[in-house]
Amino acid sequence: MWWARLKALIVKELLAVLRDPKGRTILIGPPIIQLLVFSYAATLEVKNVDLIVLNRDAGHWSQELVQEIGGSPTFRRIGFAMSPGEVRQAIDAQRVLAALEIGPGFSRDIEAGRPAKVQVILDGRRSNASQIVSGYLGRIVATLAARTPAGERAVSDAVRVEARNWFNPNLTYQWFMVPNLVASIALLIGLIVTALSVARERELGTFDQLIVSPLRTHEILLGKLIPPMMIGLFHITIYILAAVFVFGVPLRGSLFLLYGSAVFYLAAVVGIGLFISALSMTQQQAILGAFLFMVPAMLLSGFATPIENMPGWLQPVTFINPLRYFLVIVKGVFLKDLPLAEVARQTAPLLLIALVTLSAAAWLFRRRLE
Amino acid sequence: MIVARPSRKSRGGGSRRFAALVRKEIYQIIRDPSSILIAFVLPMILLFLFGYGVSLDTTRTRIGLVVEDETPLTRDLAASFEASRYFAVIEGRHRRDFEDDLVLGRVRGLVVIPASFAADLAAGREPTVQVLVDGTDPNTANFVLNYAQGAIANWERQRSNEGLANPPAIAAEQRFWFNAELTSRNFLVPGSIAIVMTLVGTLLTSLVVAREWERGTMEAMMATPVSAAELLAGKLLPYFILGLTSMTLCVLIAVFLFDVPFRGSVVALYVLSAAFLMPALGQGLLISAVTKNQFLASQLALISGFLPAFLLSGFLFEINSMPTVIQWITYVVPARYLIPSLQTVFLAGDIWPMFAQAITVMLLIGSIFFALAARNTRKRIS
Known part of the structure; x- marks a missing residue:
């Protein structure tokens, strides 16, 4: 019974995002173009x-x-x-x-x-x-x-220096960039799709209808959580395929570990997105709120520059950033065959972020109900 | 919420009509917390992040140092690694001790002084130091190697000063102009100002105008005697001023909080910024006219405005190093012209031939965007 209700909600959510041809294009086209353009463009190598x-x-x-x-x-x-x-x-x-x-x-x-x-x-x-x-x-x-x-x-x-690079012998920049982009683009998409889903309904007034429907709060939450995660997993799959077959990044670790942790990562990302949309009254606020989270999250993740280069007082801020943990996992699984224990150690904070943000979002929704 | 007083056609009030339009936009900006968020809060956060958080200066990178054989000579070399301000050294006896640390990212590299080092040096058999780095982050890997070579060169220089070794046959003396300390903040902060203006010009403008299309108020305005040109100009002027205001705020923070030198003139700064806002606003307008939907507009602004300003502008990544096809794309990214000029205004001074070229291209791109936006707007009404 509850499953049928939930399924209906999930289908409705997916349709809301994918029905509009422009929306469909924007969810599929640009992320792939970004992956291609940025993984070639974003190089700190110096040539020419x-x-x-x-x-x-x-x-x-x-x-x-x-x-x-x-x-x-x-x-x-x-x-x-x-x-x-x-x-x-x-x-x-x-x-x-x-x-x-x-x-x-x-x-x-x-x-x-x-x-x-x-x-x-x-x-x-x-x-x-x-x-x-x-x-x-x-x-x-x-x-x-x-x-x-x-x-x-x-x-x-004269002292001779013998240099050797582990995990990436020729320091191929794409081996670094593509795994980073896998994690970052999933953040971008996951956050925007989620942040908008509630805000749009609020603006159109359909959120109140959803609340007075027989669906319970946690069901609404699940219905809002699962579709963006599905979209996120779809993107991650495409990127992993592109990483291996287009860019030739070696996949040395276990694909199972990668997908396992990706589920928790996406749950954390969508949790943050839902929390933002629970706070915002209009679509514009939701978009900007997502943006306000996304930019610092990208910059304080260890993607552009290593976290240990940051000043000591700023480093603890990165603890609440899901991208920080997933980057370690993606890069580690691809290039280093990261052991299970380490993947679990990086996944635990993701689970915690997901639990906290989802409960906070649920609390905000329920408060609106009363 | 809309125009304060209806315009009186009889008194021909073109300028009054225009003033009313501008006033309406200004009210809208002031009353909408999200405009303030984009124009002031977000720039501060960005600047703050680039001032403190994002640093390409590799300081105190953690490395493992393995001294396989403890002699006064190898101790001396090890000390020169410990003295380097670029490394935080953890010492060990075997490289095995560090293998896990390298996988888990606890150290970025490993320097091994082999057991035969002292004997090789004494016998003149090319003593070797091994540097093993974590290649998963190629930039850090390069820096670790460069700094390790630096530490070794320092040690050799010391020995040659003490008469223990021959000086190098050719010494390369390096001087870094404009930024002698090589502080990455000094070029990141000016660059991030270009990104802030992209946010105001492209993201905010496209969102606001797209909202008007979504709500139908754009059509309502077009039904009034206001001409399309007036309408667009009235819309853009407040955002133009907003962009310059938030740029001013950023420059003040850069100079007074982050101590970024400002060697050029204020005139150059404003002329360059004003020229850049043309393509930025034009792009925002074009995006909203094409999408007429906030979600799509925000996505498009992000993908075609914000991200290219970040990644395809030479801000973080060298354009010369990109593949040719991508280099072509960078020619239409307005930030590509602004960022080197801004860095020059801050660090080098006024170099007008360079600025003139940048300004010309930015205005050209701007007028193309405006022409396209005007075409798309007109089509809608007919």
Whole structure:
């Protein structure tokens, strides 16, 4: 009996979202486009860098340095400046990210076995890219230094750094980005669909009809909880397929663990969405409320920047953010074969968030009833 | 709630009519808590997050350090890792001790000084240090490697100063212009101001106008003697002012709370912002005219306005590193032109040739959006 009632409500909810062709398009098209565009666009790798060289040295060592840089795949165009003023202009107008100044005594110093110097100027307005480029240039300079007469003598006691990357040997950026997007886009969709479902009914006045129907509060809540979760799981499935088959992200852990925790994640997300919509009186408020939660949730999740980079007093705020936990799970299951115990440890807070927000939403609905 | 006084056609009051329209919009903004939310509360939260929360500066990254053989020499090298301000070091004897920590993300990387290190160095056999990093976050992985190399280079420099080792044959001296300390806040905060203006210009405007379409008040207004151009201008002027106001608030916070340097002129700041609000408002108007529905408008504003301003503008991710097709898409994202200019106004000063180009393109994109919006609005009435 109660199941039939609940089923009717779920069908009605799904229809409300999917009936409208524009609504249908917006739920399916953009998330997939986002996944494709953003996973290619959002890269902190630095490629195609333009560089300008001010070479005051006549010897062949400076030529060699420039050639060495030109041969690196990171750099796209190398321009030559005649004066420091030209260097300044090129950097000011962001025509280049970096400039290299080689002094007149460069080759002479090298031939004489004296330590030689080059100056690297980088655009601090793009400090992240600049830092990475400075690392690359440092390595190119070190390679050249090892070939100089003094370098050949010193090479024996220079410390060699042997670098190895675990879980992602070539540091492929998409292996990082796609699992992150799986979790974030599910948050985006889940939150908006849920936040609107109650607010729309309130605005149209059908929520009161729902409340006076034979449905009990928890049934209404379940009816509002399950359809967005179904939509969310549908999206997660598409993204996982795309991650594996389009982007070639290795799925090293258990798919079962991933789906198991995804259910709790979506319950937490939808719980938050229902709580927001229980608080808001109009659709506009619900949309903005969802947005107000979503932006900090994205930024304080460890997606854009690691949580441990944040100041100590801000880190506890991330504890109430479901994305924070699910990101660890998705990335962990995909790349690290995260063990069951750890997945459970990250899922427990999700369950707690879901319980708290759903009870709060139920309380708010019931209060409205009285 | 609508116009305070009906316009009197006899006195030709075009400007009065316009003033009434603007007044009506201003009342609506002031009375609607959600406008205040988008224009003031959300910007503060965003700025706050970018000022404190989002930091690309990797400080105190937790790493494991394995010293396989304890000698004065390896102790000395280990000390240079411990002294680095980029690392929080946990020491261990075996790399096995850290394998679980790496899987669970408790450490981001592992530095191993092998047992043979001291002997290799003494014998001139290329002593090696292994750096193993967690590749699941490639950016942090790169930084860990760079900083580990930095710590080793420091140690070698110390030894060469003490006459224990040869100095490097070529030293690269680095200088970072405009932001010598490499504080990521200094470029993130100016960038986030562009995102705030996208919120006001595109998201808020599209929501408000879509609501009017939904409720039918837009048609009601069109039935009045107000011309379509007046109607649109009257709608947009208050949001234009709102956008500039919230930008001003953000700049004040950036400069006085976050100590972001401001080296350019206030004139440049306002001219750039005003030029940017054209495409932002135009896009908001176009979205509402096409969707005429709040839910769809909010989704479209999010997808075509907010997210591209975030991800396809060079704010966080380098446009040059993106695949060519995606680079083409970035050309129509207005924030792409504003963000480097804003960063320049803050950190470098007024570089007008750069600004002039940005302003021209933004106005061009703006006029295309307006033309499209006007076409879609007119079609509806006929």
